[in-house]
Structures are given as C-alpha cells and as structure tokens.
Amino acid sequence: MDKNLGKENNEKIYRFSQEGKELGISNNVLAFSLLSAIEEASNYFTELLLSKCGNPTLMRNISARIYNERVIKYELFLAIYYVMQNYDVETIIERARLLSSKWMNIRRGYIDVSDEDLDEIETYYTNYDTMEKVISELNKDESCDILNTLVQI
Amino acid sequence: MEEHIRYIIEGYTTQRVEDIEDGLRSHLTNLDDNVKIRKVGYKVSLSFRTPATANIMQCEDIDELLSKLGVMVTRIIVSRVVTYEYATDTEAVSKRLNVNLLIAALSDGKTVERGEGIILSCKKRDGKWIRI
Numbered sequence: 001m002d003k004n005l006g007k008e009n010n011e012k013i014y015r016f017s018q019e020g021k022e023l024g025i026s027n028n029v030l031a032f033s034l035l036s037a038i039e040e041a042s043n044y045f046t047e048l049l050l051s052k053c054g055n056p057t058l059m060r061n062i063s064a065r066i067y068n069e070r071v072i073k074y075e076l077f078l079a080i081y082y083v084m085q086n087y088d089v090e091t092i093i094e095r096a097r098l099l100s101s102k103w104m105n106i107r108r109g110y111i112d113v114s115d116e117d118l119d120e121i122e123t124y125y126t127n128y129d130t131m132e133k134v135i136s137e138l139n140k141d142e143s144c145d146i147l148n149t150l151v152q153i
Numbered sequence: 154m155e156e157h158i159r160y161i162i163e164g165y166t167t168q169r170v171e172d173i174e175d176g177l178r179s180h181l182t183n184l185d186d187n188v189k190i191r192k193v194g195y196k197v198s199l200s201f202r203t204p205a206t207a208n209i210m211q212c213e214d215i216d217e218l219l220s221k222l223g224v225m226v227t228r229i230i231v232s233r234v235v236t237y238e239y240a241t242d243t244e245a246v247s248k249r250l251n252v253n254l255l256i257a258a259l260s261d262g263k264t265v266e267r268g269e270g271i272i273l274s275c276k277k278r279d280g281k282w283i284r285i
Binding site for chain 2: 057058060061064065075076079080082083084086088089090092093096134135137138142145146147148149150151152153
C-alpha cells in the first residue's frame with residue numbers, strides 16, 4: 001500500500017465526519033467514520049515504520065496480518081498515544097485493551113454512540129499530527145523493533 | 154534476558170480451544186505457560202514458544218502436527234524473541250517516542266517480549282507450503 005494513500009484517506013474521512021456533524025448525521029455514523037479515520041491513520045503509521053525499517057519479510061507478514069485485524073490497528077494507535085502521555089506500562093495495556101474493545105463494538109454497530117463517546121474518539125484522532133511527528137523521528141532499528149513485536153500480536 | 158522461538162499460526166478449526174491446547178502440549182513437551190489460542194467462529198490463531206535451543210520446526214512439520222489436532226493451517230510465522238522485565242526509563246520525559254515503553258505495551262504484560270526478527274514465514278497455496 002502507498003503510505004501517502006493512508007494519510008490522504010484518513011484526512012479525507014476525518015473531513016467528511018466534520019462536515020457530517022454540521023449536516024446533523026447521527027452519532028453512530030459519525031463514530032463509524034471517525035474510527036475508519038483512526039484505522040487509516042494506524043495503517044499509515046505502520047507504513048511509515050515499514051518504510052524506515054525496509055525489511056521485505058516483515059513488510060509481507062505485517063501487511064498480511066495487521067491490515068485484516070481492526071483491533072490491532074486500534075491497539076497500536078492507542079498504545080502510541082498513551083506512550084506519548086508517559087503512562088506506566090500496566091495502565092497503557094489496560095486502557096488500550098478496554099478502549100479498543102469498546103471501539104470494536106461501536107464499529108460493529110453494537111453500541112448506541114453518545115455525544116461523549118463521539119468526543120472521546122475525536123479527541124484521540126486530533127492527536128494524529130503529533131503522533132505522526134514522533135513516528136517520523138524514529139530511526140531504522142527502532143522501527144524494526146516495533147514491527148517485530150507488532151507482528152506477534 | 155531469555156531467548157525463545159515464537160510460533161504464530163493461523164488457520165481454521167471446528168475443535169474446542171481447550172482440546173487444541175491439550176493436544177499441542179502432549180505433542181510438544183518443551184512449551185512454557187505462554188500459549189495463546191484465540192478462536193472466532195471457525196477461524197483460529199495459535200501462538201506459543203519453545204526454548205531458543207530447540208530445533209526450529211518447518212512449516213510442513215507444523216502443518217502435519219496441527220492437522221492431527223484438527224486445525225487446517227493457512228499461515229505460519231516463526232520469530233526469534235527475547236523476554237525481559239520492563240524497567241522504567243529514566244529519560245522518559247524527552248520528546249522522542251519512548252520505544253522501549255511502546256514495545257512493552259505491545260507485548261503482553263510486565264514481562265516484555267521483543268521480536269528479534271522473523272526466521273521463517275510461509276503460507277499454503279494450492280495445497281503447497283510456500284515461503285514468503
């Protein structure tokens with residue numbers, strides 16, 4: 001996958017959700033599109049790491065596994081976010097699990113999305129730029145280390 | 154720091170998770186407690202590790218073993234991993250992403266398991282195992 005496509009996709013989907021809000025589209029649909037934007041953002045971060053690492057075996061295995069697993073995309077996005085907040089490791093694992101499973105239920109349409117839920121998803125998404133920046137600063141070894149661990153989730 | 158070989162296997166099964174785990178343990182005597190089997194519908198993923206000194210099983214061998222347990226395997230990834238206790242980073246306040254913390258969070262729990270590289274990966278195409 002072209003990494004710029006992931007970036008372009010998530011930004012477009014986010015804009016769509018913002019316009020949808022003004023049109024009075026229901027929370028469930030808005031949450032669905034915001035979560036899609038987060039998935040695309042997570043794909044984009046993975047693509048960034050893959051291009052830095054440059055290991056073709058990792059690339060084939062990551063694209064075969066991770067891109068099909070929505071829950072891993074959420075967990076990766078949330079883990080990066082919480083690491084940036086400098087939480088301790090247990091808190092990060094617990095929060096990332098809880099929230100990613102809630103998002104899975106929202107994405108499957110099992111939960112009626114409240115205004116608070118919607119704000120929460122949006123708050124996470126709006127940190128996208130800062131997350132992109134810290135990932136861009138990683139070196140080759142760091143990127144490979146993260147991917148080697150990610151492929152085992 | 155301890156070294157292991159981790160196997161990640163995806164496939165399909167109609168068997169119960171408990172039966173697969175029991176079968177796996179009776180065939181492979183060198184497994185530790187860290188065996189994870191997740192089943193959603195008929196889709197199953199297995200993850201277990203053996204000591205770093207054990208022979209690395211080839212895709213065909215893994216397939217043969219798991220077919221005895223009623224799992225139709227579609228994909229296999231074998232990686233070298235190291236485990237260690239996560240120690241809080243003292244310079245965590247820097248603006249760079251704390252990669253050690255991220256790796257600890259992505260692996261399972263207080264004991265960190267960091268992937269050191271894929272040794273072998275393959276998938277089944279037209280009934281034959283191909284290396285990817």
